[in-house]
């Protein structure tokens with residue numbers, strides 16, 4: 001069958017199967033068409049927040065959001081994150097390590113995360129240290145010392161950059177476990193440092209850590225009280241219940257005085273969806289499918305558990321909680337030029353945004369912020385564009401073809417981050433501070449002001 005014939009047939013199947021739920025791409029049903037002045041005015045709240053839920057879509061630039069929206073909701077549909085009432089953009093640039101007075105226009109997750117977690121810009125690869133290596137206190141550490149409960153959730157390894165910047169300080173993001181310290185000699189335990197990222201995560205002591213990366217935690221501690229034992233042993237001694245699968249997660253009841261550590265994969269957690277990889281010259285029009293190899297809890301199950309544990313722990317307290325939830329593999333599948341992988345992660349992340357918004361509906365003193373740490377490769381291009389890069393054509397749920405292009409590196413190499421500004425959207429106390437164009441370091445100020453904590 002010709003490519004166009006295949007496309008028509010796929011579109012017909014899609015429309016027949018999805019007729020009841022398909023969003024029709026007309027302008028009629030858009031709730032935002034009217035005068036929104038009242039809604040926006042109503043959404044502006046100052047004061048303190050009891051709870052803060054920060055959701056980071058790693059590599060989730062405007063293009064990644066639009067691709068996921070087109071595919072799953074339709075061009076005129078809306079994702080949950082689109083319904084947050086106050087929206088702005090923020091700049092993400094890092095600093096050059098050897099010339100910290102000059103910008104590095106394309107950040108990685110470590111530098112950008114250090115920026116929003118500590119309020120200080122730094123170089124690519126840094127985990128909450130300044131360009132000269134000085135640790136800076138993070139939102140999570142400040143919240144914890146002020147009496148808030150804290151949680152850190154990701155689909156990547158827990159020691160990966162975004163979850164790491166909240167609870168560790170090392171000079172290079174590769175220093176994830178005690179056996180990985182080659183790039184951070186001054187941070188190593190055996191040299192008198194605070195240890196690897198996972199050792200520091202235990203020492204920082206967030207109430208809830210959920211994610212992948214178990215292989216870092218089974219490494220052996222090289223010095224100090226836990227020398228010769230694993231980081232998991234160290235975590236158990238610090239009061240963590242350790243769970244490793246979805247049923248363990250569901251059954252976990254850490255209680256008011258307990259802590260919860262979930263390690264659901266040796267490395268990154270599996271991706272939600274699969275489909276054709278982009279390639280030079282393009283693909284046949286295709287649909288995405290659920291990943292048959294998926295195992296372990298979904299991001300929404302981890303987010304829901306983290307919310308319920310932290311809610312239980314704070315029910316009778318004056319202070320609430322700070323929780324970070326990362327959809328990490330939007331970035332990882334974008335690096336791999338895997339459009340279905342990337343869309344599936346974005347759709348799952350967006351469901352976690354819905355959980356946070358539902359929680360905030362029942363607890364209006366909750367600040368919910370959704371943003372990204374940097375933009376990424378994928379672009380929606382015309383069907384007849386002759387990209388020199390890798391492309392894939394997907395047939396969306398509303399039955400139209402969408403061509404996605406990856407061209408920041410040659411085929412076979414990892415696709416790259418981009419230096420664009422990214423979206424930030426919020427609701428609740430202090431949410432008005434995301435409006436306009438800000439910097440990722442300003443998010444530190446917004447959250448610390450909402451929690452009433454100071455550096």
Ligand SMILES: [Zn+2]
Nearest residue numbers: 059331335417
């Ligand atoms: Zn990346």
